Amino acid sequence: MKILVVGSGGQLGRELKKLHTSDDANSWMFAARDQIDLQKADDLRRLNEWKPDVVVNCAAYTQVDKAEEEVYACWEINALGVGRLAKKCNEIGSWLIHVSSDYVYHHNPGRPIKEEDPLFPRGIYAASKAGGETLVREFNPKHIVIRTSWLYGNEGPNFVKTMIKLGETKSELRVVADQWGSPTYTYDLAKAIRKIIRTLADSPNAEFAGTYHYANEGVINWHGFAREIMQEMGYDTHVLPITSAEYAAAAPRPGWSALSLSKIKRVFDIFPPHWRISLKSYLQELKKTI
Template sequence: MVVLVTGAGGQLGLSLQFIASNYPEIQFVFCSSAVLDISNSERCQQVFAQHQPDYCINAAAYTAVDKAESEPEKAHLINVTGAQNLAKLCKAFNVVLLHVSTDFVFDGSKKSPYTEEDVPNPTNVYGQTKLKGEIAIQEVWEKNFIVRTSWVYSPFGHNFMKTMLRLASERDTLSVVDDQIGSPTHAVDLADALLQIILTNNQQPTTNNFGIYNYSSEGQCSWYDFAGEIFRVNHISINLQPICSSDFPTPAKRPQYSVLDKSKIKNVFGLSIKNWEESLKPLN
């Protein structure tokens, strides 16, 4: 079974590489953005023709949420055009596409966890392009698993955890917003979940479980809570102060609440999902 991974140099792609040896039944083809620019349809065609994958995990994305506000065309090129290109190639080569999306497709006005049936209403360019990417895939190719996740971090790439640890090495005091609520998700846990979907689908190819799924760690917290736990497990003493979002304005508006309901993915694929605190390990 050949699994092509785009965006192999990002934190999800690197997490998939980290656990690849746990899946000897899968032959992985890891393509970084330097090797495979998903917005280049001709290059996508070449890679698919060369490797003949059975599955494609699209871990390539424009994820700079604030920067997207001033670079909407670039975000659209990767998150929409790129996703559409992959869907077209997956259809042409009869490849199952796993596409990673985001909690930021929601506006955060809900007070209970978002299900796959809730109507998206993104409040920023990043969320808008990710939603358009989902729609583009669904319009092109039915053999897709769109997995919405949230607050992804890992020892790899750029993410909130690594930013907090860097800032803690530079400062004695740190202020973090405490009025945005979500679920931190370790990229290695997400990578495992994606591969479990592939294995389950491969064992039951006649079962049509395609569609949108939510996946994040269990539990919820604020960014302030998350930062506090990061410092605790890494034995870092710092003066951490809670602030309101209004005290820390950003170019992109974030959802106030974006906890995801994972009932569907647990029921369909039998996944056991860790609590976010259980997944958080010291960075060493």
């Protein structure tokens, strides 16, 4: 199988790049924004030459708060650009594995959210991610949409790295305690994507097409997550709980992002590790570099 990763310069894209060295069965290509820019329709012509069997889209406009101002850019990349990519994949007969977000939900059914639950995207970023998903389904029947949450990885900035930096210097921090979800290590998600690709290679028809959740197992709020990071790092920084209203971010965040993982377990035999276990191994890796 020939696999093309679009958006290979981001957290998840770079994780997939690292992981592909241990995959001899497939040939991988990586395109960062300078090679495939989702805002430039002409760039997609490259797919005619490369003819990948599977495209993994990790590219996205991810500045959630800035999106409230940069509405057009966010919509152009996350919805229209993704739609164009899906159309091109359909044209060349390739699968599209597209990464989406827990932000499409914004409601609490009182249990882990299932893939078929209704979407209530709030804010420009959330709406653009929901729009992108819709266009993927519309334009390419050979699609896998993966909704994930609270990503952190070895590359690029993320919540864990921010907490470590603050923990080094601050004696007290205030962190939101009314948003619940599952922190997800990009290494685990990258491995899940690799497993999905292997399954698709064994089954060329579209029986696996659909929408799936992938997150690390277990649910916590940001305050609890921050406390765990401080504890693991051996910092005695006090982490105080605040509300989303007190934090007052520009874009709304979902209060409940607990994603049901039953479908991905059942269909792809993928069993995500618990977030605590993944955080520990992430920090062990990170400590080697600081």
